[in-house]
Amino acid sequence: MIASSSQAPASGVSHVDALPPGTRLAEFEILALLGVGGFGMVYKAFDHSLHRAVAIKEYMPSALAGRAQGQSLWVRSSSDQQTFQAGLASFVGEARLLAQFDHPSLVKVFRFWEANNTAYMVMPLYSGMTFKQARAQMRTPPPEIWLRKVLWSVLGALRVLHDGKTLHRDISPDNIFLQDIGPPVLLDLGAARHAINDQDRKHTAVLKVNYAPIEQYSDGDEDLRQGPWSDLYSLAAVVHGCLCNDTPLPATLRSIRDRMVSFSRVARTVKRQFGVEYSAPFVAAIAQSLALKPEDRPQSIDAFLQLMEMTSAPEGSEHFDFRNDLGDIWVEPADQPGPGLVTPTVDVTSAPSIVAEMHAQAQRATGNGVAHEAGGRATPAGEANVGGDTVMLGGPDTVAADAGDTVFIDAGDTVVVDDSRYDDPAGDPKLGNTTRHASDHRPRPLEREIARPHGKAVKTTRRSPVVVWLGVAVVAVVVSAAGLRWAQSSKAPQDDIITEMAEPPAAPPPAVMETALQDPAAAASAAVDGAASDTVAAASMPAPALVPASAPRAPTRARRAAPEPAPTPIVVHEEPPPPPPPVVAEPKPRPPPPRVPSPQEACADANFLARPMCIHQECQKPSQANQTICVENRRRYEADEQRRRQTPN
Numbered sequence: 001m002i003a004s005s006s007q008a009p010a011s012g013v014s015h016v017d018a019l020p021p022g023t024r025l026a027e028f029e030i031l032a033l034l035g036v037g038g039f040g041m042v043y044k045a046f047d048h049s050l051h052r053a054v055a056i057k058e059y060m061p062s063a064l065a066g067r068a069q070g071q072s073l074w075v076r077s078s079s080d081q082q083t084f085q086a087g088l089a090s091f092v093g094e095a096r097l098l099a100q101f102d103h104p105s106l107v108k109v110f111r112f113w114e115a116n117n118t119a120y121m122v123m124p125l126y127s128g129m130t131f132k133q134a135r136a137q138m139r140t141p142p143p144e145i146w147l148r149k150v151l152w153s154v155l156g157a158l159r160v161l162h163d164g165k166t167l168h169r170d171i172s173p174d175n176i177f178l179q180d181i182g183p184p185v186l187l188d189l190g191a192a193r194h195a196i197n198d199q200d201r202k203h204t205a206v207l208k209v210n211y212a213p214i215e216q217y218s219d220g221d222e223d224l225r226q227g228p229w230s231d232l233y234s235l236a237a238v239v240h241g242c243l244c245n246d247t248p249l250p251a252t253l254r255s256i257r258d259r260m261v262s263f264s265r266v267a268r269t270v271k272r273q274f275g276v277e278y279s280a281p282f283v284a285a286i287a288q289s290l291a292l293k294p295e296d297r298p299q300s301i302d303a304f305l306q307l308m309e310m311t312s313a314p315e316g317s318e319h320f321d322f323r324n325d326l327g328d329i330w331v332e333p334a335d336q337p338g339p340g341l342v343t344p345t346v347d348v349t350s351a352p353s354i355v356a357e358m359h360a361q362a363q364r365a366t367g368n369g370v371a372h373e374a375g376g377r378a379t380p381a382g383e384a385n386v387g388g389d390t391v392m393l394g395g396p397d398t399v400a401a402d403a404g405d406t407v408f409i410d411a412g413d414t415v416v417v418d419d420s421r422y423d424d425p426a427g428d429p430k431l432g433n434t435t436r437h438a439s440d441h442r443p444r445p446l447e448r449e450i451a452r453p454h455g456k457a458v459k460t461t462r463r464s465p466v467v468v469w470l471g472v473a474v475v476a477v478v479v480s481a482a483g484l485r486w487a488q489s490s491k492a493p494q495d496d497i498i499t500e501m502a503e504p505p506a507a508p509p510p511a512v513m514e515t516a517l518q519d520p521a522a523a524a525s526a527a528v529d530g531a532a533s534d535t536v537a538a539a540s541m542p543a544p545a546l547v548p549a550s551a552p553r554a555p556t557r558a559r560r561a562a563p564e565p566a567p568t569p570i571v572v573h574e575e576p577p578p579p580p581p582p583v584v585a586e587p588k589p590r591p592p593p594p595r596v597p598s599p600q601e602a603c604a605d606a607n608f609l610a611r612p613m614c615i616h617q618e619c620q621k622p623s624q625a626n627q628t629i630c631v632e633n634r635r636r637y638e639a640d641e642q643r644r645r646q647t648p649n
């Protein structure tokens, strides 16, 4: 649905370099800022000529340029001039290219022009939200039929591009726009992202690493050519991430050691946990498209559709009402203030050691009193630099970027894609360099508060020291017994991959509570039995000895134990036997916390291409935030940013 001016979403977005409302650009009047990407700003505007609301995208790579006086842009450093111009040419190229295509799911370009040392692209003003925003409002993964409707539209747009010998190369959850009513729309081609190139090779290629296939890092290697299969990988990664409610592992990391949980396993787990079922053809098509090697994926949109057994548009696709089709899975943003629902995350790591380490991290974070707000944790701006490999993250001037999605790769690692069969969207053969600032406000998996199905977050609370002391013995026994059991179990179900750290601490079953009164050691043992199927729940279970019911029960026991009145008048005065000493379980020493490898150690296996990304990801973990390399990189980035701001050209 294309919005009228009154229907357009209210914008709460702001940016220091944004054009203020009321600014006139030709016949258009800026009304509000709608969104900010790494390379442009999108405004809601009013077309005074045709009397309709439109969206205008302004080329504005905020890492390279700022707003001079008036509407003009100035490039911060003369050394970035060429980069800026390459991006500008590419932006115009993308506008020209998009204007040629006509598909309801491909953003339409009404008009574009260059002025003020930048360029503008006028598009329909869509009303709705991005796929990424929508996912944050779902209680569970969406059903297959819903995903098929989205896929059908996006695949249609991709087919048009591919037929025109053009690849999208930038498919991600924030580039798929779900209209309030109507087919989903692919927002842009990310041409500027791919085409900005710095002659000094200081700035670097930017990819949305969680969605980019491995061939987008390649230097035109014959085995790693880009083609329709590359866009299919990104699209399948969007679906994988959607089911997991988390970003998929970057292809570079997968290529070193593929720890990404297979899609079939994800689907099985989602079915078991949420009761949402996906058909075999659907699973097969997504799984195959996520193959690391390009040749193992479906080679065309048709091949993908065939695998998915989708021969015609799912019913109701044209008037797709994405909220309505979700039924009670959908939660209106107004009912859930903040960035969205905090929903369970399907863990995308399969290695038990990793899962255990992540559990340990989450527990340490809680133990350290790290606050986990429902809205997530702001990631500090940072830059990781190891041996010249640069990863940049976070920036003061970004409004709604996604740190987890984009990584800057140092020029030394940058590759140029030049595939003669599929053009760069802007007709620029260079794959580009640029910068993208981002602030990741999302909580990391396993550090999130996991919501109950009704969206109520369950907070993990710190116990008082007394309580902790009393509980230590029982919890230690529970944990070690459960751990032993887990270690011994070779029959663990293969699809147990959902991890919910904040599962509400269940009250122990009555039998255990009762036993706790009699014998804490026996209670611990009973708890272990009860917990054997879920070691995490066992670990977080309150110690049975702390069950409040014990207080009122004690007198009852004392009453029962009192001697009956003597039947005869002979009174024998006997000292009552001394009460047995209270059985206090010897508190076992807390096992030393597992040592967290430093970012460098954790990334020792990564090759030069994947290392910066790996280090960056390590530095996002709260436990690593104070590591020297993370602190240094943050400082370096901030200093660089300050220098850039202070240096006029």
Ligand SMILES: Nc1ncnc2c1ncn2[C@@H]1O[C@H](COP(=O)(O)OP(=O)(O)OP(=O)(O)O)[C@@H](O)[C@H]1O
Pocket (backbone or CB within 6 Å): 034, 035, 036, 037, 038, 039, 040, 041, 042, 055, 057, 107, 123, 124, 125, 126, 127, 130, 174, 175, 187, 188, 190, 193
């Ligand atoms: N035609 C439109 N109608 C309504 N909103 C839009 C439109 N185009 C873009 N937006 C909003 O603006 C945001 C930024 O747009 P877009 O993704 O095109 O910017 P970008 O600079 O290309 O970002 P990036 O390249 O980093 O993805 C979008 O997420 C969306 O919310």
